[in-house]
Amino acid sequence: MSLNGKRILIAKPGLDGHDVGAKIIALALRDAGADVIYTGLRRSPDYIARVAVDEDVDAVGLSILSGSHKELVAETVRCLEELDASDIHLFVGGTIPREDQDELREAGARAIFTAEMPLDDVVAAIDADLAS
Amino acid sequence: MNEVSRNPRRALSRALSRIANADVSETLAQQNASTPATLSRIGITGAPGAGKSTLIARLAHLRKGVDRKIAVLAIDPTSPVSQGSILGDRIRMDSIADDPDIFIRSIPSRRAHDGLTDNTADLLNAMEGHGFDEVILESVGVGQAEYTIRTLVDTVVLVLLPESGDAIQAMKAGILEMADIYVVNKADLPGAELLESHIQQVAERQSRNGWTPPVICTTRSDPAGFALLDKAIRDHAHWRATHTDETAVRRARARYQAHGLIARRIDEILEDDDGGLLDLDPRGLFDALHAKLKPDMED
Numbered sequence: 114m115s116l117n118g119k120r121i122l123i124a125k126p127g128l129d130g131h132d133v134g135a136k137i138i139a140l141a142l143r144d145a146g147a148d149v150i151y152t153g154l155r156r157s158p159d160y161i162a163r164v165a166v167d168e169d170v171d172a173v174g175l176s177i178l179s180g181s182h183k184e185l186v187a188e189t190v191r192c193l194e195e196l197d198a199s200d201i202h203l204f205v206g207g208t209i210p211r212e213d214q215d216e217l218r219e220a221g222a223r224a225i226f227t228a229e230m231p232l233d234d235v236v237a238a239i240d241a242d243l244a245s
Numbered sequence: 246m247n248e249v250s251r252n253p254r255r256a257l258s259r260a261l262s263r264i265a266n267a268d269v270s271e272t273l274a275q276q277n278a279s280t281p282a283t284l285s286r287i288g289i290t291g292a293p294g295a296g297k298s299t300l301i302a303r304l305a306h307l308r309k310g311v312d313r314k315i316a317v318l319a320i321d322p323t324s325p326v327s328q329g330s331i332l333g334d335r336i337r338m339d340s341i342a343d344d345p346d347i348f349i350r351s352i353p354s355r356r357a358h359d360g361l362t363d364n365t366a367d368l369l370n371a372m373e374g375h376g377f378d379e380v381i382l383e384s385v386g387v388g389q390a391e392y393t394i395r396t397l398v399d400t401v402v403l404v405l406l407p408e409s410g411d412a413i414q415a416m417k418a419g420i421l422e423m424a425d426i427y428v429v430n431k432a433d434l435p436g437a438e439l440l441e442s443h444i445q446q447v448a449e450r451q452s453r454n455g456w457t458p459p460v461i462c463t464t465r466s467d468p469a470g471f472a473l474l475d476k477a478i479r480d481h482a483h484w485r486a487t488h489t490d491e492t493a494v495r496r497a498r499a500r501y502q503a504h505g506l507i508a509r510r511i512d513e514i515l516e517d518d519d520g521g522l523l524d525l526d527p528r529g530l531f532d533a534l535h536a537k538l539k540p541d542m543e544d
Contacts, residue, residue: 115328116329117328117329118266120262139331140331142329143324143327143329143330143331144324144326144327144329145327145329146327146328146329147329148323148329148330148332148351148353149329149330149331149332150332150335150351151331151333151336152335152336153336153339160342160343164335164342166252166254166255166258167254167258167348167349167350168258168332168335168350168351169255169258169259169261169262196252196254196255197250197251197252197255198250198252198255
């Protein structure tokens with residue numbers, strides 16, 4: 114397994130101020146060989162999409178703990194489309210209730226990761242998705 | 246993935262990826278001799294934690310203007326273990342992150358050990374023709390020996406920290422002799438005055454053809470220092486316009502680029518080899534590499 118040469122943006126949209134999870138994922142992806150860019154806290158979907166374009170990433174991982182995941186995912190997908198970048202893969206991580214996950218997938222999330230998933234599984238899933 | 250995007254910013258961003266990821270053969274195939282260097286190139290270098298990224302954010306904000314667009318290429322180290330990287334410079338450029346007139350691109354250092362990245366020369370060339378007026382290149386946090394940036398940019402700004410005061414006295418050679426402008430950053434910390442006086446002496450020794458590198462103190466809270474730095478860069482550009490041998494600059498850049506390509510090609514050959522080459526004696530290895538270089542470079 115190797116994410117060598119893959120560029121991944123880890124982004125924190127919305128208002129929650131906790132980025133321990135985002136940073137752990139960022140380091141795990143780096144250790145799997147990826148080039149990882151982190152946005153910092155409280156970014157707008159519009160900002161995240163613009164950074165994704167300027168940095169030419171293969172994937173964006175949104176870390177959302179605020180409960181606003183439906184709105185934030187939909188808005189990020191819309192912003193990426195506007196910038197002709199809907200081919201960038203979108204992942205979502207955080208506190209995402211099971212009953213919301215299908216809706217996020219329909220909106221455009223390629224995979225959804227929650228806190229109870231082992232880190233290796235998350236990295237393997239991202240690796241498999243980007244290799245496809 | 247390679248089609249041209251209707252979003253020009255995406256097209257540029259993809260072009261940069263193609264260049265950054267190109268192996269030696271691809272790099273050679275992508276050479277475009279007709280691109281003249283028109284952008285001014287500012288290089289910011291210094292030790293890890295010296296505050297290069299934060300300083301660039303302040304500087305880019307000052308140097309952009311009506312119809313003046315700035316690009317920032319920020320290089321962060323690649324892990325020699327995983328080959329991955331955390332590209333963290335952008336977070337420290339928070340204050341300009343939302344500015345559509347400033348383009349920031351984070352770049353991993355990859356194989357390069359000179360404070361830059363593979364294909365830096367080509368990445369800089371690729372910034373031509375996209376409406377930018379200036380490109381600011383941020384090196385990896387470096388020690389005294391990594392001064393390759395000197396060759397590739399017009400103005401080298403060396404960022405130093407007050408705590409490095411004593412070390413500076415011992416540091417006689419290397420990047421310290423290569424800067425056009427010295428910045429004592431975080432100058433509100435203890436030791437700043439001492440460092441400033443040490444660097445002032447260093448700067449006076451570097452004086453040549455009418456340019457004595459200025460020593461500028463900057464602190465986060467005081468905009469005046471950054472304004473002085475902006476002015477110093479303008480003064481240097483002005484001085485440079487009449488005191489630079491452009492032929493020598495062009496030749497030095499060509500030499501760096503050729504040297505880098507050949508060194509990387511040798512790495513590619515050795516990585517593809519099963520180890521037999523490295524068991525040869527030095528002369529045999531040299532001859533074998535020499536023989537292998539040519540066919541590949543002609544295809």
